Amino acid sequence: MRNFRLGKQETRFADLIWNNAPINSTELVRLTAEVMKWKKSTTYTMLRRLCERGIFKNEDAMVSAVLSRDEFYGNQSREYVEDTFGGSLPKFITSFIGGKRLSAKQADELIRLINKHKKED
Secondary structure, three states: OOOOOOOHHHHHHHHHHHHHOOEEHHHHHHHHHHHOOOOHHHHHHHHHHHHHOOOEEEEOOEEEEOOOHHHHHHHHHHHHHHHHHOOOHHHHHHHHHOOOOOOHHHHHHHHHHHHHHOOOO
């Protein structure tokens, strides 16, 4: 399984790419210097790391997303549930709710999602 956890600076950098992709790597260096105050070498080191993790790709000096932001965070959420709750979605939801009451609207939305993704026998 890939590591779908990002540190604070990795998250800022990833968001910069997702917000501007596809982006020329030279333009990305300029943007990170402006926004994050990074040097060219820092940008390329971080880009290489995130490309090795399969989140982005840099081909012919063009940086693009392999995983969309939603795909990445979906994978991150699934990894968290697997690691923390043994893959049990009901245990995660119970912990997340933490004894609070759901509104009728929230309960209906959860039921709708469950029915939408329920396996048929």
